Amino acid sequence: xxxxxxxxxxxxxxxxFGGVQALSGVSISVARGSVYGxxxxxxxxxxxxxxxxxxxxxxxxxxxxxxxxxxxGEPVHRVVQMGIxxxxxxxxxxxxxxxxxxxxxxxxxxxxxxxxGAILRTRTVREEEARLEADAHALLERVGVEAxxxxxxxxxxxxxxxxxxxARALASRPNMVALDEPAAGMNASETASLRELIVGLRxxxxxxxxxxxxxxxxxxxxxxxxxxxxxxxIAEGVPAQVQADPAVIEAYLGAPAAEPGARAAxxxx
Amino acid sequence: xPEARSAAPPAxxxxxxxxxxxxxxxxxxxxxxxxxxAPFLVDALxxxxxxxxxxxxxxxxxxxxxxNIVVGFAGLLDLGxxxxxxxxxxxxxxxxxxxxxxxxxxxxLLPAAALVAGLFGMLLxxxxxxxxxxxxxxxxxxFGEIIRIFLNNLNAPVNLTNGPQGIxxxxxxxxxxVSMAKMHSIGPVSFPSLYNYYYLFLVLTLLVIFVSARLQHxxxxxxxxxxxxxxxxxxxxxxxxxxLKLLAxxxxxxxxxxxxxxxxxxxxxxxxxxxxxxxxxxxxCMVVLGGMxxxxxxxxxxxxxxxxxxALRYIGPLxxxxxxxxxxxxxxxxxxxxxxxxxLVMRWRPAGLWxxxxxxxxxxxxxxxxxxxxxxxxxxxxxxxxx
Numbered sequence: 001x002x003x004x005x006x007x008x009x010x011x012x013x014x015x016x017f018g019g020v021q022a023l024s025g026v027s028i029s030v031a032r033g034s035v036y037g038x039x040x041x042x043x044x045x046x047x048x049x050x051x052x053x054x055x056x057x058x059x060x061x062x063x064x065x066x067x068x069x070x071x072x073g074e075p076v077h078r079v080v081q082m083g084i085x086x087x088x089x090x091x092x093x094x095x096x097x098x099x100x101x102x103x104x105x106x107x108x109x110x111x112x113x114x115x116x117g118a119i120l121r122t123r124t125v126r127e128e129e130a131r132l133e134a135d136a137h138a139l140l141e142r143v144g145v146e147a148x149x150x151x152x153x154x155x156x157x158x159x160x161x162x163x164x165x166x167a168r169a170l171a172s173r174p175n176m177v178a179l180d181e182p183a184a185g186m187n188a189s190e191t192a193s194l195r196e197l198i199v200g201l202r203x204x205x206x207x208x209x210x211x212x213x214x215x216x217x218x219x220x221x222x223x224x225x226x227x228x229x230x231x232x233x234i235a236e237g238v239p240a241q242v243q244a245d246p247a248v249i250e251a252y253l254g255a256p257a258a259e260p261g262a263r264a265a266x267x268x269x
Numbered sequence: 270x271p272e273a274r275s276a277a278p279p280a281x282x283x284x285x286x287x288x289x290x291x292x293x294x295x296x297x298x299x300x301x302x303x304x305x306x307a308p309f310l311v312d313a314l315x316x317x318x319x320x321x322x323x324x325x326x327x328x329x330x331x332x333x334x335x336x337n338i339v340v341g342f343a344g345l346l347d348l349g350x351x352x353x354x355x356x357x358x359x360x361x362x363x364x365x366x367x368x369x370x371x372x373x374x375x376x377x378l379l380p381a382a383a384l385v386a387g388l389f390g391m392l393l394x395x396x397x398x399x400x401x402x403x404x405x406x407x408x409x410x411x412f413g414e415i416i417r418i419f420l421n422n423l424n425a426p427v428n429l430t431n432g433p434q435g436i437x438x439x440x441x442x443x444x445x446x447v448s449m450a451k452m453h454s455i456g457p458v459s460f461p462s463l464y465n466y467y468y469l470f471l472v473l474t475l476l477v478i479f480v481s482a483r484l485q486h487x488x489x490x491x492x493x494x495x496x497x498x499x500x501x502x503x504x505x506x507x508x509x510x511x512x513l514k515l516l517a518x519x520x521x522x523x524x525x526x527x528x529x530x531x532x533x534x535x536x537x538x539x540x541x542x543x544x545x546x547x548x549x550x551x552x553x554c555m556v557v558l559g560g561m562x563x564x565x566x567x568x569x570x571x572x573x574x575x576x577x578x579x580a581l582r583y584i585g586p587l588x589x590x591x592x593x594x595x596x597x598x599x600x601x602x603x604x605x606x607x608x609x610x611x612x613l614v615m616r617w618r619p620a621g622l623w624x625x626x627x628x629x630x631x632x633x634x635x636x637x638x639x640x641x642x643x644x645x646x647x648x649x650x651x652x653x654x655x656x
Contacts (some may be wrong), residue, residue, distance in 0.1 A: 053507060080507035092502035094495050104488075105495040109507025111488055115516055118487030119480050129488070172507050 007032040007207050008084075008176060013062035015045075015053055015231075023231045025062070030176070030224075033209040035198060037239070038213070041251060044228040046211045047089055050178055053209075054086045055079040066175065081109045083175035087165045087182060089211070095154030099145050099164050102153050103136040106171030113247040136171065143167040143197060159190045166197065176207040183214045195221060200249035219243060227251065304471060308464045320463040322579045324535065327470035330527055330571040331477045333555040334564065335524025338481065338551065341562035342490060343517035344497025346406040348549055349393070349413020353522035355544035356389050357382040357529025359420060362436040362539045363429075366576040375442045378530055386526020389416075394518030398511055401500070413549050420541040435540025442469065442534045449534070466535055473531065477524055481564050484520065493517055495564075554607075557613050561619030569623050577610075578603045 008030040015023040023045045030036040038046050051057040053064050055076040063072035071079055085106070094102050094158040109214055111132055117125045140146040148156055153164055162182055169177050179198075183191045191214060198208055198221060212218045218225060219239040227235040227242055229251035235242045311319045336350045360382045364373040373381075393410075393412045397405055424432030441450035441462075449465040460468075483489050492513050495503035504510045533539050551574065559570020584599045614622060 056501070056505070075509075075511075076501075076504040077507050077509045080505065085507075086505055088502065088505075092501065092505075094498035096498055097491070097494060100493075101491055105491050105508065106501065106506045108488065108492055108495075113488040115484065115489050115520065118489045119483045121483060121487075125487075131489075151345050168506060 001154065004031040004034075006030065007067060008053070008054065008209070009065045010049070011062050011064070013049065013059045015048055015052060015057060015059050021231050023052070023059070023228075026228065026231070026233045027062075028226050028233065028236065030207060030209060032175075032207055033205055034223040035202050035203065035210060037208065037218040037219050037225040038211045038228065039218055039225060040228035043230075044251075045231040047180060047227065048231075050086065050180055050209075050211060053079075054084055054178060058167055077109065080172050080174070084178060085169035085172045085174035085176075086178040087162075087169050087180055091158075091161050091165050093153040093161055093165055093168070096152055098150050099140060099156065100133070100136050100149040100151050102164060102168050103139050103171045104132050106168035107132050107135065108233070109172045139167045139170055140164075142170075142200075144193070162186065163197070164195070167218055170201075170206070174206065176209060177201065178209040178211075179210045181213060182210070183212055183217055191217060196243040222233070283395060308467045312464075317461075317463065319579070320461075320467065322576055324463060324466045324470055324644065325472070326572050326575045327467070327474045328532055328535070329552070329555060329575050330474050330568050331470075331528040331531075332552050333523055333559070333567045333571040334481050335521045336552050336566070337521075337562065337567045338484070338493075339517050339521035340556055341567065342485065342493040342497065343477065345492075345514060345517060346402060346409070347393075347518075347521070348406045348410035348546070348553065349416070350409070350521070350525060351544045351546075351549040352393075352413040352416035353386040353389055353525030354529040354532065354552075355416055355420060355539075355541075356386045356522075357526030357531075358533040358539045358544075359430060359436070359529075360385055360526070361530035361533040362439050365440040365534070366436050367438050368431060368436050369571070372440060375444065375534070379527060382526040382530035383523035384526075386529065387523035388427050389526075390518040390520075390522025391515050393522075394515045398514055409556070410546065410549075413544075413546060417544050419540050420544070424573055428540075433541060435538060435542075437538050439533050439537045439539065441537065442466075442531070444469065450537075470531060473527065477527070478568070479565060482591050485564065489516065497562075554611065558611065558621060560624040563624055566621045566623035570621070573622075574607075578607070581606065 006029045008028075009012060009043070010028045010030075012025045013023050013221075014021070026045070028036070028038075038049065040046050046206060048057065050264060053071065054057045055071065055074055055078070059072060065071060066082055068083060069082060071082060071084070074082065094105060109223060111128055113125050113128055137146060140149050141167055145156070145160050145164050145167060148160060153161065156164060166177070166179065166182065169179075177252060183194055186194060195265075198210070201208055210218065210222065222239055224237065225235075225239050225242045226233060227245070227248045229247075234247045235245040236249055283481045307323060311323055332350075332354055335353070336347065339345050339347045339350070344405055363369055364371045364378055364381075365375075393409065397408050399406060420430045421433055423429040424434075430436070435627050441448055443449070447453065447465075449469060450462050451465075452462065453460045453465065492503065492508045495508055496508065496510055496513060500510055555570040555574045556567050557570070558574065559568070560566020581599050581603050584597070585595050588595045588597065618624070
């Protein structure tokens with residue numbers, strides 16, 4: 001296939017935890033400006049792959065590159081600087097800090113002020129601080145949390161916490177955001193507005209890597225989908241193609257695909 | 270009484286935002302006047318011994334604010350913090366006493382103490398970067414003891430620290446040719462040594478408060494709190510956790526070093542036994558009791574924990590006048606009451622006596638809504654160190 005320009009390239013990633021092979025030889029490539037879905041049953045290795053890409057875990061083999069620059073081996077904060085920001089499956093906000101401060105921490109990688117600057121509070125520092133604050137307000141506006149800018153993040157309702165975490169990830173102005181189950185625990189209308197948010201991101205030129213269990217969301221949103229099962233990539237392609245893949249159906253239903261056509265019509269989940 | 274006075278500036282700035290600009294400036298003027306007149310008032314009302322207590326309040330405030338950066342902001346539990354105080358104190362003692370015959374000037378030794386203690390802070394920080402909570406506490410505790418034991422034993426084969434005897438005849442601080450140890454007079458007003466030290470310590474304490482506040486409300490301060498709240502999420506947000514933790518250790522330690530060098534010259538004598546584990550715990554209590562992460566709370570904590578034991582000394586004479594004899598030794602009572610106070614505070618105000626609560630954030634929000642833009646976002650700091 002004549003793929004468009006590749007932004008993220010994952011090559012032959014393997015990772016074992018003790019005796020469990022969490023990932024074995026997984027390779028995917030994510031095109032710039034696309035929404036790329038990563039699905040699979042629980043324990044398939046999706047989050048592990050996220051952790052490898054974002055530098056939280058060092059792989060046993062393989063490497064990842066972003067825009068041709070090697071990510072693997074870089075510390076976590078460097079990966080953010082290089083252009084990948086992420087959210088977590090179980091939301092990890094700074095609960096005691098305000099929503100605004102959470103987003104401003106997300107801007108750490110693209111701001112400069114050091115200890116001496118902070119103490120002297122020079123003109124440059126004041127300007128940077130004002131710029132960060134304005135940007136943070138704009139981001140909160142974009143994800144719909146602006147009304148709670150000064151509330152402690154821990155006091156926000158669940159759906160808003162998810163959105164705030166996305167805003168914090170976007171704060172570093174990444175080339176790619178990796179969202180780990182952003183729709184988990186959301187109701188239908190929350191999911192719908194999340195979908196709008198992701199579409200807006202893509203239209204704004206941000207590449208999105210998405211782990212999601214909501215199959216309807218994934219199939220409707222993603223340009224391409226990869227399916228992991230027991231640490232192996234079992235299918236990759238456009239949503240319709242993946243949905244019809246017998247191996248995928250088997251992985252989800254845990255039974256030999258005796259009647260693939262009939263089962264593929266149902267929700268493989 | 271003195272504790273109320275030394276807590277005056279925070280009280281004024283707390284009342285400030287709520288009141289009109291006029292009320293605010295009146296309060297500031299009153300606070301400044303109270304701070305400037307404090308030694309005279311305390312001397313007149315309570316006696317010269319309390320001026321010394323006032324000096325110690327300033328000294329411990331600096332120390333507690335340094336630990337507050339490590340424990341309160343960055344959430345790194347440090348049980349050996351007094352080691353940096355010791356480093357500062359010994360640096361001054363060795364370089365301004367007959368022990369080596371060195372008499373380096375104060376203006377050189379003060380920054381040197383900050384620098385050397387800061388380096389020791391990094392020395393402690395570097396191997397403990399991966400440790401959290403209990404494990405970090407144990408390593409830092411060990412570090413504190415190592416420094417003390419070194420000071421105790423480095424008198425042989427080469428006599429560096431003079432061992433358990435400590436170093437005596439430390440030269441008093443001289444600022445621009447004015448010795449802190451001598452009585453000075455300006456017109457009819459005379460300034461005894463304790464007064465001189467008070468004003469010097471006051472200036473430096475205000476400087477330390479200023480630096481703490483500036484750091485807290487900055488990109489650096491936000492990153493520290495983020496590390497305290499969730500280190501992994503902080504690094505995934507682009508925070509270089511390694512460097513910022515080292516910075517917290519170094520900044521905290523340098524405050525300790527400054528306080529230490531002042532202490533050495535103030536006492537004129539240092540010995541290893543002044544830098545034991547109990548001292549570390551005492552400083553930690555000032556931070557925790559006052560309100561971890563909140564500068565005002567920490568100042569209050571330091572003021573209370575320095576003055577209360579002194580106030581308890583009056584219990585002895587009080588008993589004698591009431592019962593004709595002393596039933597309970599004040600020194601026994603001090604630790605008992607101290608323990609009870611700790612238990613009560615932790616039970617009823619676990620975030621400290623003066624936490625920067627979420628409620629204050631609501632005031633900020635209300636003010637912003639009223640069109641009065643706050644100076645900067647406040648950082649909520651009433652958290653506990655992350656496990």
